[in-house]
Amino acid sequence: MGTLSPDETVVLVAIVIAVAVGAVIAIRDWLANPFKYPYMVIEVDVSGRRTPDSKDVIDRVISKPRMWERIVEHERKVSAWKTRCAETIEASGRITERRKRQYAEVLDDEKGYRFVCRRTQTRYKQVNYKRSSYQVRVKEKELAADYEWLVRRHARLSEIGFEATLREYTMKDQRRLMTPALRRQIMERDNYTCQICGKRMRDGVGLQIDHIIPVAKGGRTVPSNLQVLCSKCNGSKGDSM
Ligand SMILES: [Zn+2]
Structure with a gap:
């Protein structure tokens, strides 16, 4: 067994590299x-x-x-x-x-x-x-x-x-639920008084029923979410109905 010729060395190195590259690809695929x-x-x-x-x-x-x-x-x-x-x-x-x-x-x-x-x-x-x-x-x-x-x-x-x-x-539905009877019920409960400024009809303000949580934000037409406001206070709050 003699030493390898330069040509043989090149071939051997090429084979080693090819095997190594193949192994790396296989491992990468296995990992990927x-x-x-x-x-x-x-x-x-x-x-x-x-x-x-x-x-x-x-x-x-x-x-x-x-x-x-x-x-x-x-x-x-x-x-x-x-x-x-x-x-x-x-x-x-x-x-x-x-x-x-x-x-x-x-x-x-x-x-x-x-x-x-x-x-x-x-x-x-x-x-x-x-x-x-x-x-x-x-x-x-x-x-x-x-x-x-x-x-x-x-x-x-x-x-x-x-x-x-x-x-x-849902918004349309909630608006439909606002009946005159419910309106009257809230007015009576709140004593026909704006729940923000305390003004009444005789003070020359219009009173409205307001959704505390606006309908657009998921508020419902139920007494606990309704209050009486004057048009001025309601206007400043934004969402009126
Ligand atoms: Zn008011």
């Missing part, structure tokens, strides 16, 4: 997570709405028949993905436990549906004393929901004929 959750990303244009309520945004999106079809279709893809993952785990032999952990890491049903809200903004630039405008799309917020929640919401929207968002519908 083969699973990637199939999110559905829905772009929502919220231009022209000041501060859109998150649930309103989602209600409007899922009220569109085409969009709802796409969501249902996507959920089928998620199911198929889960089946494939189960097969991969099944076939992973000695690293089954590792694959199971990796699958659990990416599983994200609760945030599977993402609503990316963007608005168009007008900006200005000045070049050589000339002012010109241009539009940019700005990401405002991102909402996330899970499929089951969307299904329940869609069913409730369907019950009201997709007439409004659920929040808007």
Whole structure:
């Protein structure tokens, strides 16, 4: 057994490198997570709405028949993905436990549906004393929901004929509950007196029934959430009815 010739040395070194690289790739693949959750990303244009309520945004999106079809279709893809993952785990032999952990890491049903809200903004630039405008799309917020929640919401929207968002519908409902009899009951309870400044009808102010927690913020038309206010105090409070 003699020493290696320079040519033989090059070949040997090349083989060692190739084996080492192969091993590194194999280890990396073994370490890497083969699973990637199939999110559905829905772009929502919220231009022209000041501060859109998150649930309103989602209600409007899922009220569109085409969009709802796409969501249902996507959920089928998620199911198929889960089946494939189960097969991969099944076939992973000695690293089954590792694959199971990796699958659990990416599983994200609760945030599977993402609503990316963007608005168009007008900006200005000045070049050589000339002012010109241009539009940019700005990401405002991102909402996330899970499929089951969307299904329940869609069913409730369907019950009201997709007439409004659920929040808007509740507001209308609460307004309908304000009957003349309830109005009279609150007036009597509060002694026909503004509950902020104490003025009465004979002081020359108009009296109104006010929702302490506004309907728009989820306040209900029940005696505990109602009070008598004069028009001036009510006006300064904002939400009147
Ligand atoms: Zn008052």
